[in-house]
Amino acid sequence: MRDSYDIVIIGGGVIGASVLWNLKSQGFEGSIGLFERGDALAEETSAKSAGAFRNLWGSRINMEMATYSIGFLKTFETDFSIPIGFHQHGYLFTFYPEPWERIKSYKPTFDETGVKAELLSPEEVEKMVPGLKAGLDHIDSDIVEFAGFEPIAGGLFGPDCGSFDPSAAAKGYIERAQKEYGEDIEVHLRTEVKRIQFDAGKVKGVELADGSKIGTSMLVLAAGPWSAQLLSASGLQDDENLPYDATKRQLFVTNLPDIAGYDNIPLVIIDRGIYFKYETGNLQIGRADPDQAPGFDQEPSLAYYKDEIGPYMQERIPGTEHCNVKSMWGGLYSITRADHNGILGQHPAYSGLYLANGWSGHGAMVAPAASLALAELIVHGSYKTIDAAPLRFERFAENDLVVEDIVI
Ligand SMILES: Cc1cc2nc3c(=O)[nH]c(=O)nc-3n(C[C@H](O)[C@H](O)[C@H](O)COP(=O)(O)OP(=O)(O)OC[C@H]3O[C@@H](n4cnc5c(N)ncnc54)[C@H](O)[C@@H]3O)c2cc1C
Incomplete structure (x- = not known):
């Protein structure tokens, strides 16, 4: 393991894995370390999902993200050489x-x-x-x-709706990233991040459970349901923490x-x-x-x-x-809590801290689009393919929620 990476991703579920591949495919040139505390990739929420996808959404952002993702998943098996059980059963x-x-x-x-x-x-x-x-x-x-x-x-x-296996897709993203971008990418299993370190409102690195410290100035938090706990252990409380x-x-x-x-x-x-x-x-x-x-x-x-x-x-x-x-x-x-929708983008108070959390019941189906959007934001400084600004953290304080009518 290196003692620093240009970007650290915490969590090897479908979100973390897809962000990793998208960062590289968007042209990110630096090193990326992905830390997953489990023995294998994508064995938590992504493995427990029904894996269903639908583009029938009431809000435009969900509609756009799901539509893009379905198109992407449709050719995933061929593009990433891994079966993901993609089936448009409606x-x-x-x-x-x-x-x-x-x-x-x-x-x-x-x-x-x-x-x-x-x-x-x-x-x-x-x-x-x-x-x-x-x-x-x-x-x-x-x-x-x-x-x-x-x-x-x-x-x-x-x-056009259907289902797929998000866990298999996560593995496909990582395998392809490792094959294509080899040396720049390190995936460390059985590696738990204990806290994120900040310095004057900027990401400085992470401290692992074994006590070692890894430097980075950019961090993607994709630790699924445990993301808020980790932010709390890192000193972010109340309105600064993720509201899910x-x-x-x-x-x-x-x-x-x-x-x-x-x-x-x-x-x-x-x-x-x-x-x-x-x-x-x-x-x-x-x-x-x-x-x-x-x-x-x-x-x-x-x-x-x-x-x-x-x-x-x-x-x-x-x-x-x-x-x-x-x-x-x-x-x-x-x-x-406020609107049952994902929280995506940079944290408004901590430079270098990128969030991809709070997906409620639809994180798997929007993963291809959400991870592309986040990679575009990090690499190019703005969203290019889909404007994911409606999912920004600031929407809670601004009371500009993403209201969704078509929920289960
Ligand atoms: C029963 C059920 C059914 C669902 N059905 C659907 C569905 O039909 N369609 C859909 O789109 N979505 C569905 N979802 C939601 C979907 O599964 C999730 O939104 C999605 O899998 C989230 O992916 P993730 O990568 O954020 O989280 P995860 O897959 O949980 O990945 C997070 C990873 O972070 C790791 N981690 C956590 N803390 C740390 C740490 N401190 N250090 C290192 N690693 C850490 C965990 O071990 C985990 O592997 C369902 C969820 C459930 C539970």
Whole structure:
């Protein structure tokens, strides 16, 4: 290991890995050291992700970033010579009557920005998801009332959406960077950064867990849900620190229901934000628990599936009561408190400190665009491909939030 690098990246998930490659491909000529505390790259949040991507967003910045990223991921396997399971199976949001009226108004913006989006009738939704019943006649009226079911008034379908393996992509980015730019790049696993050192508001270096000190004047913080902890250990408190909460999210894998056609469904979002997709002979199912307290607990809970997902899913899609959980895991979202969107760019109070954090539930799908944007900012001094200024840290103090309507 050198005793200094021109840039240090903390974290070897999909964000850190993609920033590394983008810095070099944008022409950064200096040395880069990437420090990952795990035994392998991208084994944390990036590995626990559903890996879904969609360009159906209400805010322009998310729409642009996702659209760019989908295009990039589409040719990733060939460009980076690594399989990443890229599959455009589509995304189908279903809506109750009141939000449906609002969602329909996004169609002109989708058309204008070239985002393919189809508005589906309840009958078309039923055709796309075998066994799903859009109405409520088949559900006991007491259950309808207790569970707050409403009829599905329509569906928003995005044919370009799909999923990929963010962890494999992270490895692809690093392997290609090492192959192309070899000597300038050092990736150190089992290397934990204990604190970032500053001198008069400027990045000076990092102190590692083994006590060694590495000099640098530029640092990319891509430590996922642990980024705010690290800033706190480095002396940044309150309004200077990242305003997100690490919060557990869970995924469950079940057998397919005994209904024909489940190997060909899009990712579907139904009642209470329950989402599911076909995943190599199984169903992968998730739902963000609105009552989940912030924290670093990642333990999955079968009771959560049995109480909060299964009973609701089986009413909407009779037959799914035979879907039994085969495996499950928990991971951490970094939920930006004010607007659930990423925080990208230089820290306003610390020169040389670059942030790529707070991605909430969509960090994997925007990684190609976000990392390109950050690399452009560092290498060229401004954004070139996508103007990522809406994601700046300062937006919280300025109350200029990125309001996003199409959330799960
Ligand atoms: C259950 C679940 C489902 C999700 N589904 C989706 C989805 O469908 N689509 C989507 O786009 N996003 C999804 N996400 C979110 C997405 O996975 C994340 O936004 C993305 O992976 C963040 O990548 P990252 O590189 O910032 O974080 P990580 O992958 O967590 O990488 C950060 C790395 O930093 C390392 N690190 C931390 N602290 C230190 C330190 N002090 N020193 C050195 N290394 C350190 C960690 O070990 C880790 O490897 C999901 C997340 C979860 C939990």
